[in-house]
Amino acid sequence: MASAPSKHYTDDISLLVVTLDTNPFFWSTFSFHFSDFLSQVLAFLNSILLLGQLNQVVVIATGCNSCSYIYDSSSDRNHASTNGTMPALYSNLLHNLDEFAAKDQQLTTDHKPATVPSSLLSGALSMALCYIQRAFRAGPMHPQPRILCLHGSTDGPEQYVAIMNAIFSAQHSSVPVDSCYIGSNNSAFLQQASYITGGIYYRPPQLEGLFQYLSTVFATDLHSREYLRLPKSLGVDFRASCFCHKQTIDMGYVCSVCLSIFCEHHDKCSTCSSVFGQAQSDVASADSRKRKAS
């Protein structure tokens, strides 16, 4: 006699982990209000839970100083009762989001006024992947996991290595990373993430209709996506940026020891201090001779 959940498990049950950008520096200068954005996202999350009885939704808030889980549909810590004015999902999520925003604000220190600090996308992606690994460990019957990044802040170049590590780990575990980017210019990190992991990158042209874009492009589970005509990637910029000027280059020089990228020929690598063109033992003996002479 099979247990009840295994009888209902089909291949279109999904686990959706959403990383929600709550960076206050971005939202305060953006033309679309966070409350309108959040109401459309909450309706979308409710619709995911309605599509299948066994679907799961997890929301991680990406702040500018910290990241944290704010909602888990399969957790038993959710309040079952509501105060009657809104569904249980809304009240749980908003309650946790308020707590998170207050804590995040306390951690703010002064930043350079010219730049808008970026959100900690690498932290949110790492937490999402750990949660998905836990879902894989649960047994042979598990939902198909995927990650959706609702993001608007610009890319922080200091997070490049961490985001790439997360992307490769997602690719290795076959977890697609979808991105719905609402900022002004396209985000190179999210485009690369979606390209490498096999997800969808989409920048909605009109934010008033965000719910429509979310439910037509991002709501379908992985199994049914092959039957749909989804937005194609327009072109991913894979060019690297050089370490000395931070400009994108299409031809450059790479240090063979530490793989740093330079746009012009140097004598010494600024990252690992290896001298180019000479065997390392010659360099060491030249230094020690200099030291002995002085």
Next chain:
Amino acid sequence: MNNIAGRPLNGDVEDDDEDEANDDGLEAWERAYTEDRSWESLQEDESGLLRPIDTTAVHHAQYRRRLRALASNAATARIQKGLIRYLYIVVDLSKAASERDFRPSRMAVIAKQVESFIREFFDQNPLSHVGLVTTKDGVANCLTDLGGSPESHIKALMGKLECSGDASLQNALELVHSNLNQIPSYGHREVLILYSALSTCDPGDIMETIQKCKKSKIRCSVIGLAAEMFICKHLCQETGGTYSVALDESHFKELILEHSPPPPAIAEYATANLIKMGFPQRAAEGSVAICTCHEEAKTGGGYTCPRCKVRVCELPTECRICGLTLISSPHLARSYHHLFPIVPFAEISPSSQNDPSHNFTNTCFGCQQSLLSQGNKPELSVSCPKCKQQFCLDCDIYIHESLHNCPGCESFRHSKSVTSSQ
């Protein structure tokens, strides 16, 4: 000699040292099961099917031991790794490789594991090259040249799996030595020999060949499938490689996959150099061009060489027209975690978790799993020394082996340590 009743037959007291502790009158085979009753730990799940024995505790303990051993070796020094590797895999196709002690035969196991090793190798070392050499009938042949695409090597290997004759270690080393002399000076030269025979049929003095390889700075490692041989051990000791002998199929798989991450590099072995590389853009969908790898017209996605503007189909590759190495920035980024490893997490014993001064939350920071077992007793967990967040053991394994990011350090802006200048 005893009978079942336990009385010595010939009354000799000196024979008693062979029969230890059989006062309870059990046969020797019964004694083996007094402690180990493995059938009693089997369980059934709700549908009546047998549940496999829980090996997670053993797995965790093994993992923690391995991590402690690695940490004590590496200490805190940033050990340089050889990231641009030129590796030759020498496969022994002598008569000994058709033995059936590995199921279905040693040759089949070797072929399957070499295939998965090549894929894993290019995954972890995208800038490196691999070549295949086989040895049989006393000679060594070069099966494929040093190349960067896994499919061509795998296809060539699967076509040539007949075993015969004797293996020749010296001929293989001579062939590899002459081929590896032609590679650029910034590359690290390595050989991995998969040896099933117990003898070698050499035309000259193998000690001279070993000294030649040592002088050319070639790092030779051997994985034996039969038994330990002195000459293999000597070769590995002289050149700085590792020698191991596989006990069974899964042990062989573990041993061969240990060679995929880059080994610690000895700085004098390769000169540092600036390599000119191109970062092509992906062509727009709908553009038509003749690609240089297949020499036919193709539409859609492909890459344009920035120097000579021809189309190539996949990366990483070398442009066939102008010789420029073409890669994309994710390929370089795949190797960054070797250069910026994360620190091993520190164990927290269950007893210190109840200590209120340490402020433990009892849920794993990564996956939100409760760290209390049934009965609200804290289980073994780990914490990151930098951000002090608590993680469960499964997240610990995942973070160190696959993710290479600590979620705690990445999620708190002001505890981030500077890892790169980008």
